[in-house]
Amino acid sequence: MNQLEKDILERLKKLRKDHSFSQLEVAQKLGFNSPIGYNKIEKGLTDLKIKHLIILSEFYHLPFETFFSESFNTATFDSSNQNDTIHQLKIDNQLLKETLANFNYLIKRLKLAEV
Numbered sequence: 319m320n321q322l323e324k325d326i327l328e329r330l331k332k333l334r335k336d337h338s339f340s341q342l343e344v345a346q347k348l349g350f351n352s353p354i355g356y357n358k359i360e361k362g363l364t365d366l367k368i369k370h371l372i373i374l375s376e377f378y379h380l381p382f383e384t385f386f387s388e389s390f391n392t393a394t395f396d397s398s399n400q401n402d403t404i405h406q407l408k409i410d411n412q413l414l415k416e417t418l419a420n421f422n423y424l425i426k427r428l429k430l431a432e433v
Contacts, residue, residue: 319362326371326385331360333378347377 334344345356348370358364375382 322386323362323366326366327360327362329385330366330374333374334360337378344374344377348373 334341341353341356341360345351345353348356350356355364359366359370371385372382375384
């Protein structure tokens, strides 16, 4: 196994642990019925397939090429930041709905005033 392969496997393990996922949870995401298959990947006993890296990049919400980056840092891809963003978007969406409702009300009032 070359150094790049070792680095990728270390990154996979770090990502899983940093996100508090069990090997079973990641294994199921990859289509395994038990954690054994994924455990063998993390240990380098089974070859990691490109399709697994694609699934994992989507699972962890990070670009595929991150697995190959020398400046790999899981903190950059903290899922709590994503949750904060989603929460803020929901608040913004609600405010926009209320603003639109107010505009529609004012338009109706203006139309009634014209008659």
